[in-house]
Amino acid sequence: MKRVAITGMGAVSALGIGVDAFWRGLVGARSGVRRITLFDPQTLTSPIAAEVPDFDPLKWVAAERVDVMDRFSQFAVAAAAEALRAAGLSATDLSEAHAGVAVGSALGGATSEDEQYLRLYGEQHLRPHPFTIPRLMNSAAASHLTMCYAADGPALSFGTACAAGTHAIGEAAEIIRAGRAEIMLAGGADAPVTYGVMKAWEAMRVMAPEPADGPARACRPFSRDRQGLVVGEGAGIVILEEWERARARGAVILAELAGYGATADAAHLTQPGVQAPARAMLQALSQASLSPGDVDYINAHGTATRLNDATETAVIKQVFGASASRVAISSTKSMHGHAMGASGALELIAAVLAMQHGVAPPTAHYNEPDPECDLDYVPNEARPLRIRAALSNSFGFGGLNAVLAIK
Amino acid sequence: MPDDINQIVIEILVRRKKADPSTIRPETTLASLGIDSLEGLEVIFALEDRFGISISDEDAGAMTTVGAVVAGVERRVSRTPASPSPT
Numbered sequence: 001m002k003r004v005a006i007t008g009m010g011a012v013s014a015l016g017i018g019v020d021a022f023w024r025g026l027v028g029a030r031s032g033v034r035r036i037t038l039f040d041p042q043t044l045t046s047p048i049a050a051e052v053p054d055f056d057p058l059k060w061v062a063a064e065r066v067d068v069m070d071r072f073s074q075f076a077v078a079a080a081a082e083a084l085r086a087a088g089l090s091a092t093d094l095s096e097a098h099a100g101v102a103v104g105s106a107l108g109g110a111t112s113e114d115e116q117y118l119r120l121y122g123e124q125h126l127r128p129h130p131f132t133i134p135r136l137m138n139s140a141a142a143s144h145l146t147m148c149y150a151a152d153g154p155a156l157s158f159g160t161a162c163a164a165g166t167h168a169i170g171e172a173a174e175i176i177r178a179g180r181a182e183i184m185l186a187g188g189a190d191a192p193v194t195y196g197v198m199k200a201w202e203a204m205r206v207m208a209p210e211p212a213d214g215p216a217r218a219c220r221p222f223s224r225d226r227q228g229l230v231v232g233e234g235a236g237i238v239i240l241e242e243w244e245r246a247r248a249r250g251a252v253i254l255a256e257l258a259g260y261g262a263t264a265d266a267a268h269l270t271q272p273g274v275q276a277p278a279r280a281m282l283q284a285l286s287q288a289s290l291s292p293g294d295v296d297y298i299n300a301h302g303t304a305t306r307l308n309d310a311t312e313t314a315v316i317k318q319v320f321g322a323s324a325s326r327v328a329i330s331s332t333k334s335m336h337g338h339a340m341g342a343s344g345a346l347e348l349i350a351a352v353l354a355m356q357h358g359v360a361p362p363t364a365h366y367n368e369p370d371p372e373c374d375l376d377y378v379p380n381e382a383r384p385l386r387i388r389a390a391l392s393n394s395f396g397f398g399g400l401n402a403v404l405a406i407k
Numbered sequence: 408m409p410d411d412i413n414q415i416v417i418e419i420l421v422r423r424k425k426a427d428p429s430t431i432r433p434e435t436t437l438a439s440l441g442i443d444s445l446e447g448l449e450v451i452f453a454l455e456d457r458f459g460i461s462i463s464d465e466d467a468g469a470m471t472t473v474g475a476v477v478a479g480v481e482r483r484v485s486r487t488p489a490s491p492s493p494t
Contacts, residue, residue, distance in 0.1 A: 064423045064441075067449060126461060130448035 003243035004173045004257040006406070008087025009349045010079035010187075013234035013336045014050035018082055022346070023353045025335055026361035027382040031216035032336050033230050038111075039195050046207045048215035049193045050232030050337025061148075068131050069144060070109030071191035075235035075342070076141035077148050080185050084149060087239040087251060089183070091150040097245075099183035100153035101145045102172035103237075104164025106340035106396075107192045109136030114194035141189045141235075153181040158341075161396030162301070164188050165236060166344030170260030170402055172240050182242040187345035189235035201231055204270075206305050217365040219338075221302035221331035222309045222377040224370035229303045232337025236345030238352075255352045255406040258389075259288030265399025272308060272395055277315045280401040281391060285319075288405035290389050292320040295327055295405075297360050297390040299347040300377075302331020303338055310372035312393065317375070328385055330378040334364035344394035348404050351390040355406065360385045412458075412484065416477050419453045433474030450476075458484050 011018065014032025015025030025032065032050040041047030057066050057074040060081050069077070084090070093099075112135035116128035134140060139157035146155050154175055158168045165188020172186035192198075201207050208218040208228040219230040238257075246253055261283025265273040285292065301312055309331075317324045332350045339346055354360055359382050366379035389407035396402075417428050426440050437447060451467045454460070454476070460483035462470075470476045 064446070067423070068445070126455065127452070130452050131445075 002177050002179060004176050005241045005243045005246040005251070005253040006238050006255045006257055006352060007241045007246050007251040007253060008083040008089070008239035009254065009352060010082030010086070010237045011234070011346055011349050012052055012055070012075045012079045013339065013346055014052055014232050015336055016053065017055065017078065019349065019353070022349065026332055026350055027359055029362050029364040029380055029382065030335060031364060032232065033215045033218050035215055036193060038193050041198070044198055045202055046209045048210050048218055048230060049198070050230055050339070051193055052234050068134055070112045070135040070140060072105055072109060072111070072189045072235070073141040073144045075191060075233070076103055076187070076189035076237060077144055079187065079189070079235040079237040080145050080149060083185065083237045083239050089239065094183060095150035095152060097183045098153040098181065099151040099185065100172065100175055100181040101142045101151050101155040102158065102168040102184055102186040103142040103145065104158035104160065104166070104168035104188035104341040104344065105138050105141060105190050106159070106161045106164050107190055107197060108138035109140055110192045110194050110197050112136045114196045145185055149185065151185055160400045160402070161398055162338065162340055163344055163394035163396035163400050163402040164341030166348070166392065166394035166402035166404055167262060169238060169240070169257070169345060169348060170262060170404055173257045173260055176240055176242050182245050184240040185237055186240055187235060187237035188342040190340035190342045191233045192231055192340050193233050198231065208304060219304045219334045220365040220367060221300070221304040221334050221363050222370065222373040223366045224368040226304040226306065226309060228305050229333070230337045232339035234336065234339045234342045234346060236342055236349050238345065238349065255355055257404065258407045259284035259286070259290065259405030261287070261403040263401045265401070267399055269398055272311045273399060274311060274314050274318060276399065277312070277393070277395050277401045278318045280403040281315065281319045281393065284391060284403040284405040288389070288407060290405060290407065292323050294389045295391055296385060296387040297351060297354055298327055298329045299351045299390065299392040300329050300331045301393045301395045302333055302363065304331070304333065308395070312395065313373045313375055324375055327376070328360040328378050328383065329375055330361055330363040332361055344392065344402065347394070348392045348406070351392045351406055355387040355390055358384060358386055360387070412481055413477050415457060416454065416480060417473065419450060419457065420473065431473055433472065433477065435473045436471055438471070454480055460484060
């Protein structure tokens, strides 16, 4: 069976643009959660989000292309540019290799959809912008990556809610293992900070309220006083490359994407289960030829809802048994927010960086232990840690679970 | 007013292009400005929005030169009450 190397990474998140800004934010336990600036949030019960600061698409996208791209596609293009530069790959290389693309997104072009339906329903205009469909389709980010970087191999988009980026990377790795492509640009992108989407989240009553001392500490995964999730946005793209190809061209291999598991709860739309996520973790370990004792770090799904964090703790205990208490677990969503389909990709990047640097990023804003969440969540401060192997969990709404293993 | 329309149409046409507005003549084709069929849709949309007019698919298809676009807009503006819709 072919092996899969990660040879480049790109991140656009609330912690800034680029992998360096992302990592500095994570190890500094810095919060990317702020008052919403993308629209007037005063009628939201919680007017906060983890927005990408100062994003100018014209730095990555040609002027004549920018109008046809929703914000989520622009994020993907920016993240892919960084990942390709880091991998030392050009569009010519991608074209010659017939490289593929796999991008996950929970909501696709939510920004365009919201703006244009406001024109139509709210402002009574005759028609929405003619690029509304090409902007909002979930596959738009994948299409733009193929066009911007001449990647003309298999190109797919994944719409598996909050696990979409993780599924995209896992399935892209399978494409390489099966010999169907030697290079894949894979990850996730979402830009869900729109009035319509935020009101819809608000209606589900799972949003963290704005704390009295300001937005920064709103998202408190695994802490007893956690009050819900904070919506984020951004993109994470990794370059996956067939191992021998990467070695032959002298590429710097950041990590091996060694295992992938995917399962469904097949039970409830929003209430997570234990058995199916546990099976996904076991599948990822098994494919990577790892035992739980080999894993030193888990980047948790950790949304900071009451239910997710308690259930995820139970899942990890089930899989890790006695060694559950010795593995460092953190939810970096405490800092970059829940970037929906981009989350899993950003969190895999966080895990790779953790392994490279020998530092476990913290769960920020952790205030007090919860009897239902009684593992080591690396509270508040980054911790030096030799990480031999790591897992990244994503458990999407609708019971769609995906787990990646790196070593 | 017609001069204004000419000027606004040209501004909309070259918004994302490197073309020098002063070199544009009525017989200049949209294709020669690098406006493909997809971008043409956006031009029609911007004109409708800017002038508060409606351009049918058939008429839009016939607007292949700058002069034809200006004439088409002028014709519609003259029979539309002067209240451009908000952008």
